[in-house]
Amino acid sequence: xxxxxxxxxxxxxxxxxxxxxxxxxxxxxxxxxxxxxxxxxxxxxxxxxxxxxxxxxxxxxxxxxxxxxxxx
Amino acid sequence: xxxxxxxxxxxxxxxxxxxxxxxxxxxxxxxxxxxxxxxxxxxxxxxxxxxxxxxxxxxxxxxxxxxxxxxxxxxxxxxxxxxxxxxxxxxxxxxxxxxxxxxxxxxxxxxxxxxxxxxxxxxxxxxxxxxxxxxxxxxxxxxxxxxxxxxxxxxxxxxxxxxxxxxxxxxxxxxxxxxxxxxxxxxxxxxxxxxxxxxxxxxxxxxxxxxxxxxxxxxxxxxxxxxxxxxxxxxxxxxxxxxxxxxxxxxxxxxxxxxxxxxxxxxxxxxxxxxxxxxxxxxxxxxxxxxxxxxxxxxxxxxxxxxxxxxxxxxxxxxxxxxxxxxxxxxxxxxxxxxxxxxxxxxxxxxxxxxxxxxxxxxx
Numbered sequence: 367x368x369x370x371x372x373x374x375x376x377x378x379x380x381x382x383x384x385x386x387x388x389x390x391x392x393x394x395x396x397x398x399x400x401x402x403x404x405x406x407x408x409x410x411x412x413x414x415x416x417x418x419x420x421x422x423x424x425x426x427x428x429x430x431x432x433x434x435x436x437x438x
Numbered sequence: 439x440x441x442x443x444x445x446x447x448x449x450x451x452x453x454x455x456x457x458x459x460x461x462x463x464x465x466x467x468x469x470x471x472x473x474x475x476x477x478x479x480x481x482x483x484x485x486x487x488x489x490x491x492x493x494x495x496x497x498x499x500x501x502x503x504x505x506x507x508x509x510x511x512x513x514x515x516x517x518x519x520x521x522x523x524x525x526x527x528x529x530x531x532x533x534x535x536x537x538x539x540x541x542x543x544x545x546x547x548x549x550x551x552x553x554x555x556x557x558x559x560x561x562x563x564x565x566x567x568x569x570x571x572x573x574x575x576x577x578x579x580x581x582x583x584x585x586x587x588x589x590x591x592x593x594x595x596x597x598x599x600x601x602x603x604x605x606x607x608x609x610x611x612x613x614x615x616x617x618x619x620x621x622x623x624x625x626x627x628x629x630x631x632x633x634x635x636x637x638x639x640x641x642x643x644x645x646x647x648x649x650x651x652x653x654x655x656x657x658x659x660x661x662x663x664x665x666x667x668x669x670x671x672x673x674x675x676x677x678x679x680x681x682x683x684x685x686x687x688x689x690x691x692x693x694x695x696x697x698x699x700x701x702x703x704x705x706x707x708x709x710x711x712x713x714x715x716x717x718x719x720x721x722x723x724x725x726x727x728x729x730x731x732x733x734x735x736x737x738x739x740x741x742x743x744x745x746x747x748x749x750x751x752x753x754x755x756x757x758x759x760x761x762x763x764x765x766x767x768x769x770x771x772x773x774x775x776x777x778x779x780x781x782x783x784x785x786x787x788x789x790x791x792x793x794x795x796x797x798x799x800x801x802x
Contacts, residue, residue, distance in 0.1 A: 374590065375524070375527070375590030375591045375592065376587075376590055376591075377527065377591070377731050377745075378665070378731065379582060379665075379668065379669065379672060379673075379731075380587060382673065383582065383583075383672075386673065402522070403520075403522065404443065404518075404520050405660050408443065408446045408660070409660075412675070412677060413673060413675070416673075416675065429522075429593065
């Protein structure tokens with residue numbers, strides 16, 4: 367069961383803040399983050415990695431990018 | 439999948455910071471004012487003066503570096519398929535934040551870029567400015583932690599994303615059609631400075647090429663002086679901070695080599711020694727940049743990527759510069775302007791109002 371975060375249209379640091387909030391709320395599992403800028407993609411991936419999560423998948427979806435991060 | 443962006447790595451951001459730190463003192467050597475190889479706020483203020491939006495005779499010049507920043511970022515964004523026209527995230531709020539960011543920066547006499555370059559040139563007053571900047575950004579992070587948000591952007595037409603880049607091309611055309619004539623303070627529609635910082639500039643081509651280079655690399659690396667401090671305070675992330683620190687270190691060493699390092703507080707170029715207002719001016723600027731999501735350089739680079747909201751912030755800064763000089767808000771080497779202190783207080787109140795009222799919305 368993965369949680370989904372829609373950070374499209376939001377500029378940094380919002381996508382990172384939303385991702386970190388979710389990471390704090392769950393101890394592990396899978397989180398999908400939808401972003402629409404390369405900067406947000408890089409920042410979310412960097413933030414997740416720094417929290418010990420792995421970036422499992424990055425898939426383009428139309429104008430957006432779905433980042434799947436995983437732990438445990 | 440797209441190619442991995444090498445500039446998004448640690449090496450990338452540090453490399454870009456080092457390069458800017460070398461190029462800025464060189465621009466000073468080639469003609470730009472003291473500790474002002476690059477200053478986004480000062481240069482936008484000079485553009486406002488050249489267009490006659492304010493009539494402070496000593497600060498009037500269409501700075502090619504600013505044009506280069508936007509167009510260099512535009513080129514990078516197109517090359518790497520990152521040009522994405524977008525707008526609609528509270529543009530009027532961004533305009534107001536831009537105006538007050540400029541007013542705060544002109545009370546200190548420099549944006550975060552110049553604060554770093556002033557420090558690297560030995561100007562002790564910059565310490566107060568940088569402390570103020572950190573304080574202002576820290577206030578901004580408190581708002582961010584409590585749900586402050588300017589809302590989502592919408593995708594828009596390509597033409598909208600081109601507006602600021604086109605304005606920059608227009609400014610470049612004016613600069614070429616109406617070049618500076620020796621001893622004259624006006625040619626055609628453009629005003630020029632005969633003395634003061636506005637009269638000091640590197641040759642057009644050098645300024646433009648360096649501007650384009652920095653714009654290109656900063657777009658790739660997401661270089662941001664405000665983000666450097668914000669990300670550290672907010673997430674303890676040091677990625678952008680490494681770039682900012684690299685800039686200061688490289689500028690310090692380059693200044694030493696070029697004989698441009700002069701430590702002290704008194705008599706520094708385009709600077710004053712009113713510590714409280716150096717701190718408070720930059721605190722206002724830092725808060726406004728944090729609430730708008732980027733330092734003045736980053737706002738130019740985002741504009742080049744098609745971000746119409748960042749473009750509105752830039753226009754706010756230019757209008758803010760006009761007010762700053764028309765109303766006597768801007769400082770001079772003698773000290774703060776006659777109305778600089780109330781302007782800083784009003785600016786902080788306005789930013790706090792924005793910070794407390796713009797909240798997270800539940801619907802996307």
